[in-house]
Amino acid sequence: MSPSLAHTAREKPHTQRQRTLAVTAALVVLLALAVVSSIFWGTRDVGVNTVWNYFTHADLPAMTEAVLDQRSVRTLWAGTIGAALALAGAGMQGVTRNPLGDPGILGVNAGAAFAVVVGISLLGINSSTGMAGLAFIGAGITSALVYGLASVGRDGATPVKLALMGAAISAGLGSLTSALILNFSNALDSLRKWQLGSVAGSSMEEFFPGVFLLIAGALIIGLGARSINNFALGDDMATALGENVMLKRFIIFIGITLLSGTATSMCGPIAFLGLMAPHALRALVGPDYRAIIPLSALFGAALLIVADTVGRVIMPPEEIQVGVTMVVIGVPVFIYLVRTKKAVEL
Amino acid sequence: MSQVATELTPVDRVAKLRADGRRRPRLIIVGLAVTLVAVFLVRVLLGTYTVTFPDFITILQGGSIEGARGARYIVLSDKLPRAVLGTLTGLAFGCAGAIFQLLLRNPLASPDIIGISSGASLGAVLGIVFWGSTGFEISFLAVAFSLALAILIMVLAAGHGGVGNRFILMGIGVAALGNAVVNYLLTRIDINSAQSAMVWMTGSLSVANWERILILLIALCLIFPAVMLFQRQLHALAVGEELAQSLGLNVTITRWLYIVLGVLLAAVATAASGPIAFVAFVSGPIARRLIGGRHSLTASALVGAIIVVFADFIAANFVPSGAMPVGVLTGAFGAPILIWLLVQSQKEGRS
Numbered sequence: 303m304s305p306s307l308a309h310t311a312r313e314k315p316h317t318q319r320q321r322t323l324a325v326t327a328a329l330v331v332l333l334a335l336a337v338v339s340s341i342f343w344g345t346r347d348v349g350v351n352t353v354w355n356y357f358t359h360a361d362l363p364a365m366t367e368a369v370l371d372q373r374s375v376r377t378l379w380a381g382t383i384g385a386a387l388a389l390a391g392a393g394m395q396g397v398t399r400n401p402l403g404d405p406g407i408l409g410v411n412a413g414a415a416f417a418v419v420v421g422i423s424l425l426g427i428n429s430s431t432g433m434a435g436l437a438f439i440g441a442g443i444t445s446a447l448v449y450g451l452a453s454v455g456r457d458g459a460t461p462v463k464l465a466l467m468g469a470a471i472s473a474g475l476g477s478l479t480s481a482l483i484l485n486f487s488n489a490l491d492s493l494r495k496w497q498l499g500s501v502a503g504s505s506m507e508e509f510f511p512g513v514f515l516l517i518a519g520a521l522i523i524g525l526g527a528r529s530i531n532n533f534a535l536g537d538d539m540a541t542a543l544g545e546n547v548m549l550k551r552f553i554i555f556i557g558i559t560l561l562s563g564t565a566t567s568m569c570g571p572i573a574f575l576g577l578m579a580p581h582a583l584r585a586l587v588g589p590d591y592r593a594i595i596p597l598s599a600l601f602g603a604a605l606l607i608v609a610d611t612v613g614r615v616i617m618p619p620e621e622i623q624v625g626v627t628m629v630v631i632g633v634p635v636f637i638y639l640v641r642t643k644k645a646v647e648l
Numbered sequence: 649m650s651q652v653a654t655e656l657t658p659v660d661r662v663a664k665l666r667a668d669g670r671r672r673p674r675l676i677i678v679g680l681a682v683t684l685v686a687v688f689l690v691r692v693l694l695g696t697y698t699v700t701f702p703d704f705i706t707i708l709q710g711g712s713i714e715g716a717r718g719a720r721y722i723v724l725s726d727k728l729p730r731a732v733l734g735t736l737t738g739l740a741f742g743c744a745g746a747i748f749q750l751l752l753r754n755p756l757a758s759p760d761i762i763g764i765s766s767g768a769s770l771g772a773v774l775g776i777v778f779w780g781s782t783g784f785e786i787s788f789l790a791v792a793f794s795l796a797l798a799i800l801i802m803v804l805a806a807g808h809g810g811v812g813n814r815f816i817l818m819g820i821g822v823a824a825l826g827n828a829v830v831n832y833l834l835t836r837i838d839i840n841s842a843q844s845a846m847v848w849m850t851g852s853l854s855v856a857n858w859e860r861i862l863i864l865l866i867a868l869c870l871i872f873p874a875v876m877l878f879q880r881q882l883h884a885l886a887v888g889e890e891l892a893q894s895l896g897l898n899v900t901i902t903r904w905l906y907i908v909l910g911v912l913l914a915a916v917a918t919a920a921s922g923p924i925a926f927v928a929f930v931s932g933p934i935a936r937r938l939i940g941g942r943h944s945l946t947a948s949a950l951v952g953a954i955i956v957v958f959a960d961f962i963a964a965n966f967v968p969s970g971a972m973p974v975g976v977l978t979g980a981f982g983a984p985i986l987i988w989l990l991v992q993s994q995k996e997g998r999s
Binding site: 400401402407451452454462463465466467469470471473474476477478480481483484487490491494495497498573574577578581622623625626629630632633636637640641 | 754755756757761804813814816817818820821822824825827828829831832834835839842843846847850925926929930933972973975976977978979980982983984986987990991
């Protein structure tokens with residue numbers, strides 16, 4: 303063996319680890335900056351002293367305190383939802399082995415939107431809690447349907463079947479949704495606002511039931527990282543490595559549904575983040591899901607907080623919904639990463 | 649001697665299997681063509697103002713029918729143009745979807761997902777919102793924007809390395825951007841404009857007239873021969889890049905050629921009728937499963953046309969409000985077929 307070969311063989315994992323650490327550090331800093339800017343900036347800027355007083359529970363004018371309350375709550379929401387969607391996306395791409403794997407492909411968004419529209423047009427539901435509940439139920443039923451139909455047959459839910467079935471069911475539900483909103487203009491009115499995705503008006507009370515589901519989903523995806531790595535080698539190889547492929551895939555699928563269904567019910571269908579985060583991290587740290595999964599969560603949280611802040615300050619006093627600003631900020635970053643880094647193959 | 653006979657039997661069997669394998673796609677394509685003609689006739693003859701076939705011929709020759717003078721008008725200026733436009737756009741969407749799925753080797757890659765349709769929607773919604781456009785203006789803006797976005801995607805995807813995967817990723821990035829802007833604009837306009845924008849984005853054949861059909865027909869007459877001419881190269885490419893290269897194929901040129909052809913097909917069809925939802929996505933997988941595993945652009949185009957024309961028939965005759973755009977039903981009609989075929993092929997053990 304030539305010395306240079308031995309050298310590279312020893313060197314490679316080392317630089318890889320350094321790279322992952324550097325990316326982790328950068329993302330933590332980014333997240334911290336995002337949180338700070340989200341609390342300081344808005345339609346009403348606040349000074350450092352005011353924020354300090356707020357966190358040390360000193361006396362503040364009621365107005366300022368209310369503003370800061372609202373801002374910290376929505377920062378928390380944006381961060382949580384961002385992390386959840388990014389995790390769901392990473393899990394989805396791992397399970398379907400498809401670069402187009404997005405929680406939306408699973409039918410979650412289509413199911414949630416359909417349930418919301420049915421609720422508004424046929425059942426007369428209009429409260430935000432009602433819509434959240436409907437969205438969650440719709441997302442859950444749809445993904446169960448996708449998985450159930452995709453797993454008919456002897457080799458179970460293979461990646462191709464899962465992806466195609468999800469897209470087909472989304473297509474069908476999308477049609478039914480358009481049929482309803484073209485006949486009920488009040489449904490279109492509510493849907494077009496809900497569809498953008500927003501964390502404005504979020505409250506601590508509505509945060510709690512959802513966050514437990516999100517934590518459960520995050521744990522499933524996080525613990526499944528090693529299995530997802532094995533899935534990437536193909537089903538046969540993964541089985542040979544001792545994975546119970548069908549069972550593990552099913553469990554991870556439940557995790558994805560919990561994360562994306564809950565996130566969608568909490569603030570509407572925020573597109574693209576779930577798709578983008580794992581691709582961005584794959585370009586930065588390589589194909590190991592044990593790194594991609596946790597770092598995607600950090601990345602997603604930071605990106606959604608930044609997007610929410612930008613949406614608040616860009617044309618005051620109006621706000622642009624986070625679903626829009628996230629895409630506008632995210633797409634150039636995504637394009638830059640995919641173009642400059644070579645390792646985008648799944 | 650008997651040994652030779654037993655040796656020949658497997659050879660014969662293989663030859664027979666091969667012949668069957670060749671025959672099945674042809675049979676299916678003929679079957680699909682017949683189905684398309686049948687569906688077309690159903691659309692034109694049945695429903696409101698049902699006419700018999702001889703009456704239809706009389707109408708086409710310029711005569712009118714005793715006791716039903718309205719029939720001539722309804723057939724010539726409503727049912728026939730819609731059926732023709734539906735067929736043409738269906739063929740174009742079905743073919744475009746199959747091209748992308750084959751070229752990018754991803755069953756999810758269709759113009760809906762990789763940015764071409766969202767370019768068209770963006771153009772149309774901008775037109776409706778800012779300039780109050782209608783009719784041909786919308787079509788023009790749609791085609792201009794979808795080509796502009798397609799060029800942007802191609803520029804972003806160009807460069808050394810695998811074009812396929814990067815094209816998909818750039819496509820979904822640009823699509824996300826387009827969709828976000830469209831969704832945002834939809835919340836900023838009054839509900840009536842939003843509704844008409846929604847109708848356009850779902851895809852509708854109610855705009856059908858002979859002028860529109862002629863333009864689309866000329867465009868398709870230029871694009872389809874090119875698609876058919878180089879089909880063999882496309883299939884070679886789909887088998888694998890190295891193999892295609894070793895067969896003496898210029899992989900890069902073939903790939904770009906088909907990307908351009910697919911984009912053009914999707915763009916002209918979208919301009920004519922709006923991005924009829926999901927036709928491009930479902931046609932390819934349905935055709936593939938009917939044929940038994942092989943890709944076929946022809947079969948996919950035929951499936952697309954059948955779906956559009958039949959969905960339009962249902963929309964025009966069986967939906968109470970009457971003015972339901974066809975795109976609402978293509979998904980509701982195409983998706984169950986695809987789901988059924990997927991389940992069916994899984995039971996047989998292939999996917």
